[in-house]
Amino acid sequence: MRIGLAADNGAWHKGRLQAALTRLGAEPMLFSLAEVTVETGAPEPLRVPGFGDALPDGVLLRTIAGGTFEATTMRLGVLHALVAAGTVVWNSPTAIERSVDKAATSLLLARHRVPTPETFVLSRREAAAALVAREAGPGRPLVLKPLFGSQGEGLQLIERPDELPPEELVGRVYYLQRYIARRDGAWQDYRVFVCDGRAVAGMIRQGDGWITNVHRGGRPLPWGVPPRAADLAEAAARAVGVDYTGVDLVEDGEGGFMVLEVNSMPAWSGLQQVTDTDIAETVARGFLAAVRARTAPAPRLVAQG
Secondary structure, three states: OOEEEEOOOOHHHHHHHHHHHHHOOOOOEEEOHHHOEEOOOOOOOEEOOOOOOOOOOEEEEOOOOOOOHHHHHHHHHHHHHHHHOOOEEEOOHHHHHHHHOHHHHHHHHHHOOOOOOOEEEEOOHHHHHHHHHHHOEOOEOEEEEOOOOOOOOOOEEEOOHHHOOOHHHHOOOEEEEEOOOOOOOOOEEEEEEEEOOEEEEEEEEEOOOOOOOHHHOOEEEEOOOOHHHHHHHHHHHHHHOOOEEEEEEEEOOOOOEEEEEEEOOOOOHHHHOOOOOOHHHHHHHHHHHHHHHHHOOOOOOOOOO
16 A cells, blocks of 8 residues: 655654554555645646655645645645645545534534534624624633644633624634533533544543643643544544544533534544554544555456356
């Protein structure tokens, strides 16, 4: 198999995945999507570094480097072109687009009846202000999130309309989600890692404030994922169409959970500290199985009689 590992940054995760693929018998070619070119005069117009005139059988995607809108569009276009040519891409570009855009994620979760905090997405500040006046207030805030944000960056609690930033500071999209507070007042939520449709590990995230991301100082704690949380995380992964993901959950106050986010390029260094499951090897194993299934020759039909 011709295997590519696309990782533009994140040395720890990249190294773990590369080592896991190697242990499992693959020889991954490390490359950056920024290095892929299109040359229409060549037999294969998509040129992936390290693969010559051919395309990889599979590409395991860890990260996409940040950049301009044009650069990001081209890199997603490269992934779409690989999928169209028969390459197995984890996660697929469609899944990435759905999960990076929080509005698309919320829409899919709602359509698949996956429990999630009530969410509102608006483009005009006047409409957002009217919504906040109706839905929020002292002690019952809404969470304002960047549409394309990650790792807890840029979150803001909104209780009054005048707390809303100008349109240009939120990319002219107000993504507002009802804040779900725990009854005991603790700042705690949960991360469930799902790979190939199955919840494989989880952790509690505790913080000294309401933002509990490990990247922002949250503390990972061991967690034996209960069946209802595992089922919910798996349902969220199916709804968005991700092959591997970190699903963030919050307790609903009635003994169940709700989905906060579905991440298509999840970090797991914090989770790996508190679980015996080798996350990188789990991802690599599932990915290679998918590539083998796609590249296996069709069974021969033997004539009868």
